[in-house]
Amino acid sequence: xxxxxxxxxxxxxxxxxxxxxxxxxxxxxxxxxxxxxxxxxxxxxxxxxxxxxxxxxxxxxxxxxxxxxxxxxxxxxxxxxxxxxxxxxxxxxxxxxxxxxxxxxxxxxxxxxxxxxxxxxxxxxxxxxxxxxxxxxxxxxxxxxxxxxxxxxxxxxxxxxxxxxxxxxxxxxxxxxxxxxxxxxxxxxxxxxxxxxxxxxxxxxxxxxxxxxxxxxxxxxxx
Ligand code: HEM
Numbered sequence: 001x002x003x004x005x006x007x008x009x010x011x012x013x014x015x016x017x018x019x020x021x022x023x024x025x026x027x028x029x030x031x032x033x034x035x036x037x038x039x040x041x042x043x044x045x046x047x048x049x050x051x052x053x054x055x056x057x058x059x060x061x062x063x064x065x066x067x068x069x070x071x072x073x074x075x076x077x078x079x080x081x082x083x084x085x086x087x088x089x090x091x092x093x094x095x096x097x098x099x100x101x102x103x104x105x106x107x108x109x110x111x112x113x114x115x116x117x118x119x120x121x122x123x124x125x126x127x128x129x130x131x132x133x134x135x136x137x138x139x140x141x142x143x144x145x146x147x148x149x150x151x152x153x154x155x156x157x158x159x160x161x162x163x164x165x166x167x168x169x170x171x172x173x174x175x176x177x178x179x180x181x182x183x184x185x186x187x188x189x190x191x192x193x194x195x196x197x198x199x200x201x202x203x204x205x206x207x208x209x210x211x212x213x214x215x216x217x218x219x220x221x222x223x
Pocket of ligand 1 (some may be wrong): 028032094166168173178198
């Protein structure tokens with residue numbers, strides 16, 4: 001970046017370089033880490049969810065639908081409940097829950113009958129939008145992954161108003177990578193390898209591979 005030159009042949013300003021570096025450092029790491037945490041937290045705090053997730057993974061494994069390193073398409077197709085858990089976790093705990101401001105372009109905009117001129121800074125908060133009862137219904141604040149599976153039309157609506165990765169032209173550039181990580185990695189490294197019914201009971205003997213365990217041991221008993 002120090003060597004980059006603008007169209008006018010000038011070096012980038014140091015503040016701009018710092019901002020870019022901060023973005024690269026924070027954009028992909030903390031956000032994905034925070035999402036992992038909230039997914040695992042919701043699974044651990046909800047015994048019904050935990051049982052359903054584990055049953056789904058175990059059945060998909062027994063049926064040979066998941067590779068040793070679960071593939072994105074396999075998880076999407078054969079673990080719909082787990083996918084819904086990921087979406088519901090991101091809905092309630094969007095990793096970047098602050099606002100992402102935008103400046104209104106030429107002509108301004110009308111908000112709820114109020115005109116805001118060009119250049120006005122406007123923003124929207126994902127934490128609030130994701131709890132909008134007009135979109136998600138009266139139980140908007142509850143963790144209920146099944147909502148994503150009940151109706152295709154509703155799921156489309158939820159996706160339309162999802163701001164986990166921001167919105168529009170400046171939306172997250174790493175969204176696809178992040179979703180791939182979130183669908184694949186917990187299945188491989190965590191959910192299958194520890195007894196999360198008892199959060200402290202991490203099974204070292206199962207740490208090698210969820211699938212090793214699946215092939216040789218009773219799947220649901222983790223004591
Ligand atoms: C769960 C994980 C992630 C979440 C929740 C997330 C969320 C976000 C959000 C909310 C924004 C601001 C979007 C806006 O202003 O509308 C953003 C921007 C960005 N993200 Fe992510 N992100 C994640 C993972 C990643 C990863 C893995 C990468 C890179 C590999 C990445 C790269 C970027 C970049 C480069 C931007 C700036 C885009 C721009 O300004 O044009 N993000 N992300």
